[in-house]
Amino acid sequence: MNLPPLIQAFVLHFGEMGSRWGINRTVGQVYAVIFLANRPVCADDLVDAVGVARSNVAMALKELQSWELIRLKHVPGERRDYYGTLDDIWAIVRKLVEQRKRREIDPTLTVLRELLMQSPASEEERFAQERMQEMHGVIELVTGWYDDIERLETERLVQLLSLGSKIVKALDWKDKLFVAKGGGKPKGPERP
Amino acid sequence: MNLPPLIQAFVLHFGEMGSRWGINRTVGQVYAVIFLANRPVCADDLVDAVGVARSNVAMALKELQSWELIRLKHVPGERRDYYGTLDDIWAIVRKLVEQRKRREIDPTLTVLRELLMQSPASEEERFAQERMQEMHGVIELVTGWYDDIERLETERLVQLLSLGSKIVKALDWKDKLFVAKGGGKPKGPERP
DNA sequence: CTGAATTTTCAGGATTTTCTGAAGTAACGG
DNA sequence: CCGTTACTTCAGAAAATCCTGAAAATTCAG
Incomplete structure (x- = not known):
């Protein structure tokens, strides 16, 4: 295994967590390397980075593709297959x-x-x-x-998550307003 | 393994899924039996229902307790330990x-x-x-x-989940009303 | 075509996880 | 106390999973 310390620490952690996440160590480590890389990565890079047999890397790549978590990224002028994350x-x-x-x-x-x-x-x-x-x-x-x-588009999703449970108060308030304005049933929004 | 067919089918399924969920077959099956039972269950019941060694049942119970997914339930006049789900x-x-x-x-x-x-x-x-x-x-x-x-209390939680993404429209509407009424900032609810 | 580069497959060895039975410990009734 | 019942621990067998190296298949340039 041949990586800068900061990256290696993360990759080793992903390997250890692998079993808890339902993937194996190699798959975890391979994904971590691809995730952290600032350019597409090929099998040889991974053999070098993770230090396992080439066939094992091939298996890991297949597994990650079956999860659709990595994608083939062709590098111009290169014959080998390169991969990147979403x-x-x-x-x-x-x-x-x-x-x-x-x-x-x-x-x-x-x-x-x-x-x-x-x-x-x-x-x-x-x-x-x-x-x-x-x-x-x-x-x-x-x-x-x-x-x-x-x-939802990502921006909306983030808004929603940021709100957390405050959303409930917002809804209460909306309900109150709705009722106060003389609208229909007190609970649940209906289409206009 | 000695269970009514309907229950057995569910228990076997939980066993098979176990590995995907990060627990082993026995733990999955044991949990399934306890989950479906209409009364607390003891280790002997489980040996009978699941058909594995007693020691294996003991391990599974320990694991499930470490997840806090089952609880000891004393049955009056019984010496043995009985378990039930939350x-x-x-x-x-x-x-x-x-x-x-x-x-x-x-x-x-x-x-x-x-x-x-x-x-x-x-x-x-x-x-x-x-x-x-x-x-x-x-x-x-x-x-x-x-x-x-x-x-949130469960009732609220269910309300929220039932709404799904309609909540976003509700919020939009609230914002519009809020702004129309001449209130402060257009985005994000603040405490009154 | 041919041959080099690259990827894929797979049998079997290595490792890890699970399961068992036996032995050990604890709790209780009499 | 003693014997019975119940639960726990643990060494090693059994099973499942992972990993490797060798061989086969694929791809592509010339």
Whole structure:
């Protein structure tokens, strides 16, 4: 491993965290190197930087491409494949959430839907299904919220996140105004 | 493994997903059984339900307790330890997010802060630090937002999630009204 | 075509993680 | 105390995952 100290420290950390994040050490380290580089990176660079076998680097690159977290970037006059991360940090975050949802949540949602179709054959199963229903409801709510939010342009998204829970007060106030002005139902906004 | 079919299907699924979620098969299955049970569950029940060695069940229970996802529930007149999940599904979700943040994000935040204190020794390091700064900013923003949101009572939280991105329109509208009424700055709510 | 450069695949060895059974410890009733 | 029940610990077996080097496949210039 052959990197400036500051970069090496970050790369080693990403390697260690890899297992917690559901990727392996090499994949973590390879991604870290690409993320921190100020230019596209090729397999040889990575062998050099991370210090593992070339075939291992190839596997890591394949894995990262399957996550759509890195992209092939052709360098003019170069035959080798060069890779870079997505353009901006928010694109990376969105992709990460999308992929983890796809891998960690969607399969469960599918199973839940299947099992909720069946009729319980005992009180035990009836109760279990009730719990599954609760879980299904929460997942639908949270992922539905994200699907919606995720479409916002980044600037809006950042605004929203910066507000935090202050947004609730803002909404209260809006509701009050709305009611005061003599509008319809007191709860929930409706389309005009 | 000895469970009603509906429950067994769910338990097996949780076992399979375990590795993606950063827990092992047994831990996943044990949690699933406890989650679906309509009464507290003891180690023997779990050995019976999941079909693994008792020591393995003990390990799984220890792991789940370290996540604070299950709680000891004493059953009157019983010597054995019985376990149950947190009371309601939202408490479970909150705990899950809290723990995953603690395990998967906080360590990285610490490392980032350390590395951002150092002065770069080259252009390469300077650029890398810029990227780390971006990552740090995003993590702070998102986790800060969650820390804030997480304090809301569940009813409020559900309201907020149900709104999705409609909230942005609501805010726009509020801003417009606010400005129309001749109030202060056009952006961002301030305390009255 | 041919051959060099590069990437991909994969069998098997190395490492890590998970699981088991046996032994050990603790708590309790009588 | 003693024996029973229940829980925990832990060494090593079993399984899963990761990594390597060699070989195969692909790409491209000449």
